[in-house]
Amino acid sequence: MEIECLNVGKIVNTHGVRGEVRVVSKTDFPEERYKKGSVLYIFKQGQSEPLKVTVASHRQHKQFDLLTFEEINSLNEAELLKESILKVEKEHLGSLDEGEFYFHQIIGCEVYDEEDKLVGKIKEILTPGANDVWVVGRKGKKDALIPYIPSVVKKIDISSKTVHIEVMEGLIDE
The missing domain is CATH 2.30.30.240 (PRC-barrel domain)
Structure with a gap:
């Protein structure tokens, strides 16, 4: 199944020991994109199939967005996500007000x-x-x-x- 996705961020590191990841965000609306329950896709280098994940938590720390996913439960699992690209399905983009753009x-x-x-x-x-x-x-x-x-x-x-x-x-x- 081919899905059209847009880049919303890059996982640059882990944070803490519970599987939290540090994201450099490329999205216009992080509070919307990373809210609990949002579905994102993780594209790991060298893998053709993305990993579908559900946001479990989101908070901001310094210039990063810190995320946990329901499917990732440990530091070891989160370590494997470093340098991955986070994307959202294009069809999940919300509508914008007049004069707003993605x-x-x-x-x-x-x-x-x-x-x-x-x-x-x-x-x-x-x-x-x-x-x-x-x-x-x-x-x-x-x-x-x-x-x-x-x-x-x-x-x-x-x-x-x-x-x-x-x-x-x-x-x-x-």
């Missing part, structure tokens, strides 16, 4: 300035605090960091994979 919808969009000149393509989204920051890859230049705030991001068109921004002074170094 990371996978934004990554890959082309960014244009107010004069309709191509700035670059969004290759990553950082979530450092108050607002997201979009990392825009540019040909022959270093990446631009675009804050996702109304005064900068003016229009997002998911169907055409384009974003229009207003370039504030110092936002994009040439």
Whole structure:
């Protein structure tokens, strides 16, 4: 059975001795994605079949999400999950409010300035605090960091994979 999944995080280590894993999250909504009872898939390197797991607990610790799964009951079992990718079935994505987007919808969009000149393509989204920051890859230049705030991001068109921004002074170094 082929299921379409989206990356929500990477298991980077274990935490404690009871099978808890430390996750670097790549999801827009960790509180929703990792809530108790959520079904996730663990893709281990070198294995073609993912391991289906159910979240037993979730808490945040420093910059990590700490998870336990109903199917993983010991430190030894959790150790085997290091470097695995956590995914969710695409059909389990919730609906969003107007003006909200999933990371996978934004990554890959082309960014244009107010004069309709191509700035670059969004290759990553950082979530450092108050607002997201979009990392825009540019040909022959270093990446631009675009804050996702109304005064900068003016229009997002998911169907055409384009974003229009207003370039504030110092936002994009040439």
